Amino acid sequence: MSKQTYSVCCCFKRRFKLKEAEVPSEIKDLFRNYSSKNGSMNLEQFHNFLKEVQGEDKLTREEAETVMKSFLNEHKHLKSLNLGEFFMYLTSQINSPLPYPPQVHQDMNAPFSHYFIYTGHNSYLTGNQISSDCSEVAIVEALRRGVRVIELDMWPNSTKDNVDIRHGGAVTSPVELIKCLRAIKDNAFVASEYPVILTLEDHLTPDLQAKVAEMVSKVFGDTLVSSTPEHLVEFPSPESMKRRIIISTKPPKEYRETKSSKEEEDGTIQVNQPSEEAAWGKEIPDFFENLEDKENIHYRQNLAPEYKHLIAIRAEKMKGGIKRWLKVDTKHVHRVSLNEEKLEQAVITHGTDIVRFNQRNLMRIYPKGSRIDSSNYNPLIGWMHGAQMVAFNMQGVGRPLWLMQGLFRANGGCGYVKKPDFLLKCGPNNQVFDPKMNLPVKKTLKVKIFMGEGWNLDFRRTHFDFYSPPDFYVKIAIAGVSADLRRYKTKVIEDNWLPVWNEEFEFPLTLPELALLRIEVHEFDMPDKDDFAGQTCLPVSELKSGIRAIPLYDYKGDKYKSVKLLVRFQFI
Incomplete structure (x- = not known):
């Protein structure tokens, strides 16, 4: 111990x-x-x-x-x-509500498409999407939390002779690509041995693409997956890719060179930012699509073949409308990207098509552009439709991020969680799971909250009420499919650092495989907003029955040293 x-x-x-x-x-x-x-x-x-x-x-x-x-x-x-x-x-950590000590226990030999994968968005940002610093420190923190997919936006630096990582169209200070690559190499497998995937947004000329290929190959060496077939018939498994780095991006297109008067003057290229509608699915924008001066265009083919050969998982533009890009190709697999709003629209009429697509292919969901505060969205919409890469702003805070952290406490915290069988297999007449269908209750989870303790050790005595002990209460809820959503609240225990509630709640569950148990503790404050006193989120599929000690986490997701609840779980 x-x-x-x-x-x-x-x-x-x-x-x-x-x-x-x-x-x-x-x-x-x-x-x-x-x-x-x-x-x-x-x-x-x-x-x-x-x-x-x-x-x-x-x-x-x-x-x-x-x-x-x-x-x-x-x-x-x-x-x-x-x-x-x-x-x-x-009340010891040995008596955990999840398997202890944490260890991988799911089958890791299936293709990547069979797993939910812990995915980051704009992984280099330290704060908001507009003015925060770009830093390798944010990448290190994400990797050490178990994140397996890191996103890097690559741009020419101010002198156009090297590559920076920054958020385009914002005033975020850049960080050199080489610093990010070295940070990934040093921290990729600290929290998990399973593969790290780098999703790249490429805003580079072919010369800089070649430079990136050289840097990436030199830094990662034998851990880098390369020389894969141009069209994969099936994705590899996490087990087969242990301690490997995988590049995922769109293959570079023809380089359309323009010798405009503006470019000849100062060597810069002015690019208009595409609208959010036009950018749907364009994780890597067509860099020269919106040049102000399109005269004298000529082509140079494949100037950076080394860069193209680095791409192990191809991302493809979604063409021809939703039905066309959701068509499952039995001859090859690929990855697509769409933002949270487009997913919400698509599932209304094509929910089962998305589920079927995600049985073989990869889908990455990312936050809408208006989330400049680095907030996040409801990840369950993507998960219940089989989307593997629900990408989050890990530098943010709040309840959606707690759900993300909760799901990936499963399977030993390795960053890969096997999707439930109903999302992977077809039923009679080749039917797939429909998230909108009404299902019977499969099991009921009973939760009895006995007591809590540790605030007097982890908090300053003046953190809550200055003149008296705190007044704690617990919020408890299920996040999952709509039929399973329930939320309750205990009574307030006044003036007690060691509150005892002894209250029991029931949660009928139709899909416990997708359910997450949310628990929050607050301190009641009549005139002001209630004070936050800890939270956790637990995957119901891995909950152990019996009386368990549940550690609580702070607003960002870091575990308190001493704060915990004593709770009893029963499945009936």
Whole structure:
């Protein structure tokens, strides 16, 4: 067990000795049911508790002993627990609501199209989309959080002899491409061994494309995937691409060179920004499409073949209307991109076509251009239609980002989560899943919130009310398909750093495979806006039954050291 966990457990132990009455009555009753009359729980009784209450029915007696010793690190000779030690176990990180320790447990040998992939948008930005700095630091942070898809916008630098990463049409300060590449190399596989995909927006001349190819090859070396067939019949699997870097962009087109008077004067090219409608699906804009002076155009073919050979996953422009680009080609696969608004429009009339398309191909969804504050959108719309790359502004904050973080806590946090079978397979008469269909309830999740603690350790005492202890309450909800949406709120526990609620809620679920359990704690403040006191989001598909300690996270998604809730999960 880690040093941090050990110190937290010690705090629980000391506090428990001082305030034994704080243990919820139901926990006391459970302890009595699984302990001897002398007030101790031996190894056999503890093993029975783990099997019958915690749902660990496959746990052996030897494994139960290992669990007991792991949280009684300083007392390995003990073969029994008193109430305080039992409570210490319940509130330890070992007693996680998700598989612990985190590990990859899903099949990783299917094609990329069979997975939701942790995807970033404008990964180099440190703040808003207009005026924040571009920095490799933001890329490092995303990779260390488990993000597997990094987006880079490549532009000529001010002297036109090198490449910068920046947000076009904004006043964001640039960062050199080479810094970003080196940061990716050093941090790509810290959080996960599974492949990192680089989606590139290319605003470069062929000479600079050749320079990029040289830089990318030199920095990534053998980890770079190259020399792939021009048209893939099927995508590779995450397992086969472990610790590899994959480039995904549109192949470079013919370079249309214009010798205009403006270009001859100062060597610059003036480009009109396309409208959002015209830019739909153009992740890499046609750089010379809107030149003010189109005289004297001539062509030079494929001046940067090295750059073209770097592209392992082809992104393609969506041509000819929605029906045409959603047509599934059995001979090759590719990737398309569209913004959140276009997805919302498309699913109204072509929802099942999108699901079918995403069984073989990749779809990247990105935020609409008006989200200049780096906010995000509802990711469930993309996920329920099988979109693999729901791209988010990881430098943002807020509830949509918490959903993203919640989904990718699944499968050991490796950044690849297998899509449910109903999104991958066709039914009778070649039918695919329709997100609009009415389905029966598959299972019901019952959640009982016992208590919370740790705010007095992680927060300044003046963070909430200056003159009295805080008044905490819990918001709990399901995010998923529309039929499964539910939200509740506990009563407010006044003036208590260690609130006990003992309230239970039920969530009937038609598609638990796509459901995320959202939990937030707030401090009630009558005259002002309630204060934020922690949040988490958990994939229902991986929730473990029984009484569990749920760590809470701050507004950005960083875990508090001590703040947690004690909750019971039951599936009926």
